[in-house]
Amino acid sequence: MNRYRIAYDDGESETVAADRVAYDADARDYTFFVDGQAVALVPVVNVRSVVRQGYSDQ
DSSP: OEEEEEEETTSOEEEEEESEEEEETTTTEEEEEETTEEEEEEESTTEEEEEEEEEOOO
8 A cells, every 4th residue: 555645835744545546626635545445535725745655565
């Protein structure tokens, strides 16, 4: 499973474990998926970047 580091404009960051991430232009958010199920929604407001950190077996 991949790990994605999300950096916010306020300097905070978090890491999400997911198989993949997709950007939804209509909803203006990033959707993170595990086994085809959405596990996290991150609105693009205040997001500086979403970077795949690499693979993890967790």
